[in-house]
Amino acid sequence: MAEPSTRTVERALVLLGAVCDAGSLTLADAARETDLSASTALRLLRTLEGTGFVRRDALGTYRPGLRVVQLGAQALGHESLVSLAEPALERLVERTGESSYLSVPSxxxxxxxxxxREGTHSVRHASWVGRSIPLEGTAVGAVLTGGHQGDGFVVVRNGVETDVTAIAAPVSPGGRVVAALSVVVPSYRITEAEARRIGALVAREAAALLMEPDTGTVPLTEDLTGEPV
Amino acid sequence: MAEPSTRTVERALVLLGAVCDAGSLTLADAARETDLSASTALRLLRTLEGTGFVRRDALGTYRPGLRVVQLGAQALGHESLVSLAEPALERLVERTGESSYLSVPSxxxxxxxxxxREGTHSVRHASWVGRSIPLEGTAVGAVLTGGHQGDGFVVVRNGVETDVTAIAAPVSPGGRVVAALSVVVPSYRITEAEARRIGALVAREAAALLMEPDTGTVPLTEDLTGEPV
DNA sequence: GCGTGTATTTCACTGATTGAAACGTCCTTT
DNA sequence: AAAGGACGTTTCAATCAGTGAAATACACGC
Incomplete structure (x- = not known):
C-alpha cells in the first residue's frame, strides 16, 4: 500500500525531466541538479541515450531525444488529450454554464x-466534435496560430459566427501551442467585463491542463453562470 | 566501453513505450508485450504512474500520462530545426499542394x-509528427543515410508505401546530413517530369534552410546533429 | 608549471530489484 | 452451483544489478 517504487527508475526519470527542462545539460550539471553522483548520472544518462530518450550533441552535452518527441506526439494523437481535457471542460461548463470546447489545428x-461539453443554459451555443472551424477571425484561431496576447486569452465578439462571443486560451506546454480551450457565449448575455473574467478562467484551466493534478487545481468560488441560485 | 546500461531503467522505458504505442494497455498485456513478470511490470508501471509518465483510467488500464506530453512539447520546442523548417514546409505545400515533411534520423x-504540413488536395498523404519510417527503401532514408545523389534529391516511386511517390532532399550543413525535407505525392497524379521539378524545389528549400535570409551563409552556431558516429 | 573542473572507468559492497508463489476477485464455462 | 481461467495484487527470500568513492585521463585558465 505504501509506494513500492523503484529508486533507479525514479532517478532516471528525474534526470530525463531535468534534461528536457533545460533543453541542454552537461553531465556535471545534470548530476548536481538531481543530487546524484557523477558516475550514477552518467550510467543512467547512458541508458537513456541508448533508448533514444536523450542524445548527446557534438560537444558532449545531453539534449532531449527523439523518443521523447515521438511518445509525446503519440500521446497527443490518441484520445489522451481529450481525456485530459474532459475534466477542465466539465469545470468550465459548471462555472460558466456555457458550451466549452477543446480544439486543435488540423x-x-x-x-x-x-x-x-454543452452549456447548461437553454439558449446556448451548439456544435459537435469533428466540426472544423476557420482559424481566421476566430478566437480559437488567434490562439492556435500563436499570436501571443497580453492576458493569455483572446475574446472575439461576433466574429465568424455572428451573435456569439468566443473566448479562447492556449494549451502550450514548453511554448508550443498544441490545443485551445474555449468557451462560446451568446453575445447578448455577456459584457466585456464578464468576458474578461471568463477569459482568465479559461486561461487558467488551459495552463493547468498539463500540470500536476495537485498544483493544477484552480479553486474558484465565483459563480459566473448568471443563473438564479 | 561496452554498455553499462541499467536493466531496470531499460525495462521501464520499454514499458513506457509499449503503453504509448498502444495508447491504452492493461497490466497483463503490458507484461506480455515486454516479457516481464506481472509483478515486475506492476512495480515499474507504478513508479511510472507516480511520476506522471503513465496514468490509470477508471477501468485500471494504463495510458500515457501528462508528463509525456509535457516533455514531448518541451523537446519539440528545443528542436531548432522545426521552427526553421516550418516556413519551408509552408512554401512547399503552397507550391505543390502536397503533404510535406521534415525528418531526422533516430x-x-x-x-x-x-x-x-498537410497538403491541400482532398486526396493526400497523411501522417503525423513522431511517426517513424524505415530508412531502407524510402526516399527519406536514401537521403539520410547519405548516399549522395546526382541532382541533390531522391525520388522513390511506390517504395515502402505503395501508391505514393516520395521526393526528398538533404539538409546538410557542412556536408553532414542532419535532416531531410520531403514531399509525398499519390503516384497516380505525378509524372516523372513533375517529380523532378518538385525535386528541384525541395532541394532548393533544403539547401536554403540553414542559411541566413540575406547573406546566404550558414551561421552554424548550434549543433544540429542528432547522432554520434 | 599548477589548479580546477569535467568525463570516464574500475571495483568491492550491499540493498534495491526480482520473480515465483499465494491470494482475492471477477469473469465465462460446464 | 461448481469449476476453471484470467487478472491484479501482495509477500518474501535470494541474488544480482545498481551504487558511489576513488582513481584516471583530459581540457582549460591563470
Missing part, C-alpha cells in the same frame, strides 16, 4: 473541435 | 517525422 488553416 | 536506425 490543416488548410482550419481547426477541429476535439471535445466539447 | 537512434534505432529509422527516421522520424519531426514536422509536417
Amino acid at each position: 490543416h488548410d488553416g482550419e481547426g477541429v473541435y476535439l471535445a466539447m | 537512434h534505432d536506425g529509422e527516421g522520424v517525422y519531426l514536422a509536417m
Whole structure:
C-alpha cells in the first residue's frame, strides 16, 4: 500500500525531466541538479541515450531525444488529450454554464473541435466534435496560430459566427501551442467585463491542463453562470 | 566501453513505450508485450504512474500520462530545426499542394517525422509528427543515410508505401546530413517530369534552410546533429 | 608549471530489484 | 452451483544489478 517504487527508475526519470527542462545539460550539471553522483548520472544518462530518450550533441552535452518527441506526439494523437481535457471542460461548463470546447489545428488553416461539453443554459451555443472551424477571425484561431496576447486569452465578439462571443486560451506546454480551450457565449448575455473574467478562467484551466493534478487545481468560488441560485 | 546500461531503467522505458504505442494497455498485456513478470511490470508501471509518465483510467488500464506530453512539447520546442523548417514546409505545400515533411534520423536506425504540413488536395498523404519510417527503401532514408545523389534529391516511386511517390532532399550543413525535407505525392497524379521539378524545389528549400535570409551563409552556431558516429 | 573542473572507468559492497508463489476477485464455462 | 481461467495484487527470500568513492585521463585558465 505504501509506494513500492523503484529508486533507479525514479532517478532516471528525474534526470530525463531535468534534461528536457533545460533543453541542454552537461553531465556535471545534470548530476548536481538531481543530487546524484557523477558516475550514477552518467550510467543512467547512458541508458537513456541508448533508448533514444536523450542524445548527446557534438560537444558532449545531453539534449532531449527523439523518443521523447515521438511518445509525446503519440500521446497527443490518441484520445489522451481529450481525456485530459474532459475534466477542465466539465469545470468550465459548471462555472460558466456555457458550451466549452477543446480544439486543435488540423490543416488548410482550419481547426477541429476535439471535445466539447454543452452549456447548461437553454439558449446556448451548439456544435459537435469533428466540426472544423476557420482559424481566421476566430478566437480559437488567434490562439492556435500563436499570436501571443497580453492576458493569455483572446475574446472575439461576433466574429465568424455572428451573435456569439468566443473566448479562447492556449494549451502550450514548453511554448508550443498544441490545443485551445474555449468557451462560446451568446453575445447578448455577456459584457466585456464578464468576458474578461471568463477569459482568465479559461486561461487558467488551459495552463493547468498539463500540470500536476495537485498544483493544477484552480479553486474558484465565483459563480459566473448568471443563473438564479 | 561496452554498455553499462541499467536493466531496470531499460525495462521501464520499454514499458513506457509499449503503453504509448498502444495508447491504452492493461497490466497483463503490458507484461506480455515486454516479457516481464506481472509483478515486475506492476512495480515499474507504478513508479511510472507516480511520476506522471503513465496514468490509470477508471477501468485500471494504463495510458500515457501528462508528463509525456509535457516533455514531448518541451523537446519539440528545443528542436531548432522545426521552427526553421516550418516556413519551408509552408512554401512547399503552397507550391505543390502536397503533404510535406521534415525528418531526422533516430537512434534505432529509422527516421522520424519531426514536422509536417498537410497538403491541400482532398486526396493526400497523411501522417503525423513522431511517426517513424524505415530508412531502407524510402526516399527519406536514401537521403539520410547519405548516399549522395546526382541532382541533390531522391525520388522513390511506390517504395515502402505503395501508391505514393516520395521526393526528398538533404539538409546538410557542412556536408553532414542532419535532416531531410520531403514531399509525398499519390503516384497516380505525378509524372516523372513533375517529380523532378518538385525535386528541384525541395532541394532548393533544403539547401536554403540553414542559411541566413540575406547573406546566404550558414551561421552554424548550434549543433544540429542528432547522432554520434 | 599548477589548479580546477569535467568525463570516464574500475571495483568491492550491499540493498534495491526480482520473480515465483499465494491470494482475492471477477469473469465465462460446464 | 461448481469449476476453471484470467487478472491484479501482495509477500518474501535470494541474488544480482545498481551504487558511489576513488582513481584516471583530459581540457582549460591563470
